[in-house]
Amino acid sequence: xxxxxxxxxxxxxxxxxxxxxxxxxxxxxxxxxxxxxxxxxxxxxxxxxxxxxxxxxxxxxxxxxxxxxxxxxxxxxxxxxxxxxxxxxxxxxxxxxxxxxxxxxxxxxxxxxxxxxxxxxxxxxxxxxxxxxxxxxxxxxxxxxxxxxxxxxxxxxxxxxxxxxxxxxxxxxxxxxxxxxxxxxxxxxxxxxxxxxxxxxxxxxxxxxxxxxxxxxxxxxxxxxxxxxxxxxxxxxx
Amino acid sequence: xxxxxxxxxxxxxxxxxxxxxxxxxxxxxxxxxxxxxxxxxxxxxxxxxxxxxxxxxxxxxxxxxxxxxxxxxxxxxxxxxxxxxxxxxxxxxxxxxxxxxxxxxxxxxxxxxxxxxxxxxxxxxxxxxxxxxxxxxxxxxxxxxxxxxxxxxxxxxxxxxxxxxxxxxxxxxxxxxxxxxxxxxxxxxxxxxxxxxxxxxxxxxxxxxxxxxxxxxxxxxxxxxxxxxxxxxxxxxx
DNA sequence: AAACGCAAAAATGGATCCAATAACTAGATA
DNA sequence: TATCTAGTTATTGGATCCATTTTTGCGTTT
Numbered sequence: 001x002x003x004x005x006x007x008x009x010x011x012x013x014x015x016x017x018x019x020x021x022x023x024x025x026x027x028x029x030x031x032x033x034x035x036x037x038x039x040x041x042x043x044x045x046x047x048x049x050x051x052x053x054x055x056x057x058x059x060x061x062x063x064x065x066x067x068x069x070x071x072x073x074x075x076x077x078x079x080x081x082x083x084x085x086x087x088x089x090x091x092x093x094x095x096x097x098x099x100x101x102x103x104x105x106x107x108x109x110x111x112x113x114x115x116x117x118x119x120x121x122x123x124x125x126x127x128x129x130x131x132x133x134x135x136x137x138x139x140x141x142x143x144x145x146x147x148x149x150x151x152x153x154x155x156x157x158x159x160x161x162x163x164x165x166x167x168x169x170x171x172x173x174x175x176x177x178x179x180x181x182x183x184x185x186x187x188x189x190x191x192x193x194x195x196x197x198x199x200x201x202x203x204x205x206x207x208x209x210x211x212x213x214x215x216x217x218x219x220x221x222x223x224x225x226x227x228x229x230x231x232x233x234x235x236x237x238x
Numbered sequence: 239x240x241x242x243x244x245x246x247x248x249x250x251x252x253x254x255x256x257x258x259x260x261x262x263x264x265x266x267x268x269x270x271x272x273x274x275x276x277x278x279x280x281x282x283x284x285x286x287x288x289x290x291x292x293x294x295x296x297x298x299x300x301x302x303x304x305x306x307x308x309x310x311x312x313x314x315x316x317x318x319x320x321x322x323x324x325x326x327x328x329x330x331x332x333x334x335x336x337x338x339x340x341x342x343x344x345x346x347x348x349x350x351x352x353x354x355x356x357x358x359x360x361x362x363x364x365x366x367x368x369x370x371x372x373x374x375x376x377x378x379x380x381x382x383x384x385x386x387x388x389x390x391x392x393x394x395x396x397x398x399x400x401x402x403x404x405x406x407x408x409x410x411x412x413x414x415x416x417x418x419x420x421x422x423x424x425x426x427x428x429x430x431x432x433x434x435x436x437x438x439x440x441x442x443x444x445x446x447x448x449x450x451x452x453x454x455x456x457x458x459x460x461x462x463x464x465x466x467x468x469x470x471x472x473x474x475x476x
Numbered sequence: 477a478a479a480c481g482c483a484a485a486a487a488t489g490g491a492t493c494c495a496a497t498a499a500c501t502a503g504a505t506a
Numbered sequence: 507t508a509t510c511t512a513g514t515t516a517t518t519g520g521a522t523c524c525a526t527t528t529t530t531g532c533g534t535t536t
Contacts, residue, residue, distance in 0.1 A: 083324070
């Protein structure tokens with residue numbers, strides 16, 4: 001399979017998100033091109049694209065560096081997602097959902113209920129839930145009919161997941177994590193109710209707060225220890 | 239003067255914003271490169287950067303096209319700016335302003351008062367006001383200490399000004415426009431007061447609404463005729 | 477032993493070259 | 507006359523080449 005231009009971007013992005021390229025790694029065009037088996041041209045374009053996405057930073061004269069994202073930055077990015085998706089939910093509610101959007105959201109809600117019906121989530125459930133969740137949020141943004149929201153979000157889309165393990169699902173605490181997803185899914189129900197009934201302000205408020213569900217235990221005030229652990233791990237590179 | 243890479247980006251961007259490249263124009267790499275006296279490489283990179291900024295759209299197989307921005311899109315983008323700068327003002331207020339930020343904002347407020355002291359704005363006043371205004375907003379964003387806000391805004395930074403005349407200062411109605419600036423600057427005073435005193439929610443609300451001041455007469459409910467005129471002009475291309 | 481300087485190596489930015497693909501045009505045929 | 511087809515043209519994507527700048531490392535000198 002020959003590597004194509006966008007392929008290089010996605011390959012590098014995936015390597016960064018997977019932690020294969022550790023935060024702080026220096027990347028130069030020529031070695032990267034050789035490593036991927038392509039020429040410098042697509043690599044050059046990929047570096048600039050990933051810089052735009054906030055995953056790389058330019059070191060003038062020494063190539064690029066994989067950005068190390070601090071916990072504070074992740075929290076900030078989640079906050080931004082919150083206000084943007086909140087705006088989307090409000091505009092969707094004020095504008096009114098199309099029948100297609102309404103029915104697909106309903107289907108997704110049912111699907112989420114079903115996934116969460118069992119006692120505890122397993123690996124497969126997690127995967128299914130996250131797909132459902134992504135689609136749910138995408139529809140809300142679509143339904144706002146405001147392309148600027150999508151554009152603003154794209155810049156921060158991958159950032160919260162850059163420091164891979166910080167937002168990882170904690171498989172050692174399945175029951176706690178399961179509760180988190182149950183709560184998040186309740187919010188899905190509530191924002192759906194608000195949007196269907198044209199309650200723009202409620203829809204916005206719920207969605208805005210809902211973003212914090214992504215953070216999981218990071219900002220849980222009951223678990224300062226865990227916060228500390230992550231902070232240490234991260235502050236060592238920042 | 240030799241054209242450099244970022245030069246090509248800024249040159250093309252300026253040409254688009256100035257209307258020199260009309261909305262809907264098709265742009266190909268080779269003609270553009272020849273026109274600017276550079277090779278295809280920097281042009282290729284510039285096209286992708288401007289696509290990221292939302293100023294160009296890709297026509298697969300036929301190069302790029304200068305995006306035509308509808309009034310609805312501009313209003314949507316302003317809405318997005320509102321929630322993002324509102325978030326910035328809130329976080330700045332909650333975090334507390336540094337002394338440097340506080341004093342520079344104070345200076346800018348005084349400067350704005352001075353510019354608006356005369357009866358009516360002239361061309362030079364307008365220029366000075368807009369510089370002051372830009373700096374004021376930049377400081378608010380800086381003071382939030384949330385790089386994700388800056389990143390999200392960068393995507394929509396130029397978009398509201400792409401359809402050049404839609405947001406242009408209406409020189410035939412100086413007194414009306416002057417009142418608009420006076421109102422906007424009052425909001426600057428209020429958001430400063432809120433931020434200095436740590437009133438996060440007020441700061442957010444004021445800033446969020448303040449974004450609409452940019453729109454000027456576009457969304458003025460008292461002037462549906464003017465709105466119609468702009469809509470027509472724009473809808474013809476959309 | 478430390479610091480300065482020079483040279484070599486590596487990196488980027490820009491230009492050109494080659495190949496593949498998609499769009500246009502003109503001509504032939506139904 | 508309309509449509510299908512084939513050939514030509516234009517355009518992009520990828521690879522390589524050249525020049526300039528910066529870093530880096532080693533050697534010399536103080």
